[in-house]
Amino acid sequence: MTDIAMIEAARVRLAGHVRRTPLLSSPFLDEIAGRRIFVKPECLQHTGSFKFRGAWSAISALPTEVRAKGVIAFSSGNHAQGVALAARMHGIPSVIVMPSDAPRIKIENTRAYGAEVVLYDRANEDRDAIGERLSRERGLTLIKPFDEPLVIAGQGTTGLEIAEQAKEEGIGKADVLVPTGGGGFISGVALALEAKAPQFRVHPCEPQDFDDVTRSLASGKIERNAAQSGSLCDAIITPQPGDITFPIMSRLCGPGLVVTEDEALHAVALAFSRLKIVVEPGGAVALAAALFHGETLGDTVIAVCSGGNIDVDVFRLALDKFPT
């Protein structure tokens, strides 16, 4: 199980390979929110999302001979790119299993980061069976996207940085808002902050209709989303909280904050004009919550922008809908 020692060990393995993203702010955002907002832009991380931290952590912890055979992951999104680049930087092969109807740009990017992309037909093929066969034949190690202690530990290094940067800024107390899908990222961040800034409160942020974590924390048991797709916040859509992450979140996080898709797009537009960063809608839900749902929060909020891999058409939509 992930603990602060694992997160600190991950940080040692990540040193020199992972970017320390800065802490950004803008008086314009503070004014909209009616409170101080700081933004931790993990969209500036390698491959454009925090996923690279977890991928590096898991791959770098493998025994040398096991690692040399390569890794495999199932993902059509940010996890795919994170694993692909982390594997390439380790000089090992990676296989990413993606649905054949995944956006072409994501397939191309994953290949460009050095992965072998294996496509499967969602309707007629069993993803897990394909993965198991490849793993067996080639000795590949599966890197899970969130329900994996080493991945959580790697992503938790973001929390260590937040604690340090908050101290540098003189922030004594804060609500820390994290875009949440399966819960790996927020679990790591919450464990790091429990140790390093226990006075901070960590909240998952989700889009409307995909608020499984918020509902699960409220009810005390794992709740599922009715739909599995159909959101512009695709990067953080998962069926339900993870078995490993849910107990961590139950102990350390909440309550959750839920934003509309339009609020997420508005946050994308404001991040463009006021922070000069590119954020995808799923990565912007925490900033959206800080801007538009701060009533229950204290006077200082740290919002993580978790990723920036946005389709240009969606970005245009955000700028059109919310001129700033």
Added chain:
Amino acid sequence: MTDIAMIEAARVRLAGHVRRTPLLSSPFLDEIAGRRIFVKPECLQHTGSFKFRGAWSAISALPTEVRAKGVIAFSSGNHAQGVALAARMHGIPSVIVMPSDAPRIKIENTRAYGAEVVLYDRANEDRDAIGERLSRERGLTLIKPFDEPLVIAGQGTTGLEIAEQAKEEGIGKADVLVPTGGGGFISGVALALEAKAPQFRVHPCEPQDFDDVTRSLASGKIERNAAQSGSLCDAIITPQPGDITFPIMSRLCGPGLVVTEDEALHAVALAFSRLKIVVEPGGAVALAAALFHGETLGDTVIAVCSGGNIDVDVFRLALDKFPT
């Protein structure tokens, strides 16, 4: 005259107030350029440009009683915003003299950062006379945009960070490319690197038809631009190199690199898709030079992206023209 001691003193005054921007990179950009490219994104600095460093440096160095009376600047762009916010953070008044036909958004932003904006009619009023009268009446100190040793020293702190970050990345030798208008920024960076990374070579980058610095360095004397406006790279358009900056650039910088407006827009689009940062065309000329004019450069380039205050229509134009 600015020297490394002044830059290091500026850094002490800037500590805790100015962001240490990270060093970014992308394998996709390296592939286009055929060499390693690192990007120093000063667009992520307070107010969206490096100008804040110089403004903070100059204001923080004033004697307390002089500073308390306030500062004044002439600018319709990034310098205006940098001076306005640095003054507000010092708790002192600022007056920014802007042409009445400046873009409304820039006027509004400058006011929102706390400045009193005084508008003048370009055709019928004398900017300098207005400034002199206000300074005399209120005891305001003029903060010049580039031909001022304290401003150059503050902007030179970017160079100290580049030297440190390059060392962390294991970069032994590099060409450092800097978007250049009047030459204050590049002069500070070059002075810092002369002391901290003397094996680095610093090159000014400019847009076609506004390449006064490149031509001045080639001819050995100050050359002027024929036109004073009409470029999307407005942030770095000045009539000619400064009297203080030209000797520094002559000694430490060159040759200059010149890019087309379309190349700058292409760099804006690639910074969006590959680095997740928002850069204005003038701020993107160094990245454009690294990407498209690297023939004369070594195998490692550090390109400074100097600002991100781009009109949304110009940003849309870049994305439309250069799908990535």
